[in-house]
Amino acid sequence: MDLSPDWVVGFTDAEGCFHVQINRHRQMSCGYQVLPEFVIVQHQRDAQVLHALKRFFGGGSVRRNHADRMCLRIRRLAVLERVCEFFLAHPLKTRKNVQFRKFRRVVRLMLQREHLQPEGLLRIVRIAMQMNSADRPRLREVLRDIQQRARNG
Amino acid sequence: MDLSPDWVVGFTDAEGCFHVQINRHRQMSCGYQVLPEFVIVQHQRDAQVLHALKRFFGGGSVRRNHADRMCLRIRRLAVLERVCEFFLAHPLKTRKNVQFRKFRRVVRLMLQREHLQPEGLLRIVRIAMQMNSADRPRLREVLRDIQQRARNG
Numbered sequence: 634m635d636l637s638p639d640w641v642v643g644f645t646d647a648e649g650c651f652h653v654q655i656n657r658h659r660q661m662s663c664g665y666q667v668l669p670e671f672v673i674v675q676h677q678r679d680a681q682v683l684h685a686l687k688r689f690f691g692g693g694s695v696r697r698n699h700a701d702r703m704c705l706r707i708r709r710l711a712v713l714e715r716v717c718e719f720f721l722a723h724p725l726k727t728r729k730n731v732q733f734r735k736f737r738r739v740v741r742l743m744l745q746r747e748h749l750q751p752e753g754l755l756r757i758v759r760i761a762m763q764m765n766s767a768d769r770p771r772l773r774e775v776l777r778d779i780q781q782r783a784r785n786g
Numbered sequence: 787m788d789l790s791p792d793w794v795v796g797f798t799d800a801e802g803c804f805h806v807q808i809n810r811h812r813q814m815s816c817g818y819q820v821l822p823e824f825v826i827v828q829h830q831r832d833a834q835v836l837h838a839l840k841r842f843f844g845g846g847s848v849r850r851n852h853a854d855r856m857c858l859r860i861r862r863l864a865v866l867e868r869v870c871e872f873f874l875a876h877p878l879k880t881r882k883n884v885q886f887r888k889f890r891r892v893v894r895l896m897l898q899r900e901h902l903q904p905e906g907l908l909r910i911v912r913i914a915m916q917m918n919s920a921d922r923p924r925l926r927e928v929l930r931d932i933q934q935r936a937r938n939g
Binding site for chain 1: 787789790791792793794795796797798799800801828829831832835838879880881
């Protein structure tokens with residue numbers, strides 16, 4: 634199955650999700666791991682579309698999501714960089730573009746390794762808090778914790 | 787907002803619905819009205835995309851669906867004919883294409899005015915029964931009723 638750029642934009646406008654998770658992680662220098670991911674969920678009957686999207690972006694993994702749903706999940710930073718370059722050159726037409734632009738700022742900060750410093754990590758958490766999928770009460774706690782650690786460390 | 791054909795295909799692969807409703811209608815010669823419709827639902831923040839799709843297909847109406855959802859609904863046969871021509875020239879990539887092909891058979895039968903004769907109407911009901919959104923127990927009753935009427939009339 635060959636996908637054209639415009640088809641990928643249209644399909645992502647409808648089904649794509651840009652998430653930024655921030656998880657507690659003892660081995661990370663600031664105590665937290667930043668996990669940006671680009672996700673598309675489909676009924677298993679259309680798993681072939683997810684595999685075609687995986688080939689299109691040159692990475693990611695297609696797995697079962699839950700019940701009869703399959704999921705393409707892209708987490709590797711090098712692949713996410715390509716995803717971001719693609720949607721910068723071929724802009725989303727829905728309001729999802731606003732989410733994408735926040736997501737892209739996070740990916741760029743990570744490529745510059747800013748997430749390994751308290752100040753960069755705080756910038757990322759603040760961007761993540763503005764995203765649709767954000768668990769804001771939890772992220773506020775994360776923010777306070779990082780600030781506390783930076784003062785103590 | 788300018789939409790390209792491939793974007794429209796990608797977006798429809800994700801969000802488009804092809805329905806065929808068959809409703810009791812005393813004034814129709816066979817006692818039933820066939821209502822094919824092409825529907826796309828979006829959050830109200832992306833109502834502009836629905837208006838752009840309406841312009842793209844040259845018809846349909848954009849209205850509130852429920853709560854914060856808006857809906858483009860195309861019901862006019864002349865516009866549905868254009869919709870069908872478009873998706874025939876630019877095929878859907880997901881299994882939704884199977885639904886579309888059944889939908890297109892119904893639209894073609896209606897353009898040939900077959901739905902006004904019992905035999906044509908029965909063919910349409912049988913196609914509608916094979917569609918994902920079908921209420922099969924109800925359509926089986928409709929089928930029996932049309933057959934009964936044809937025998938009596």
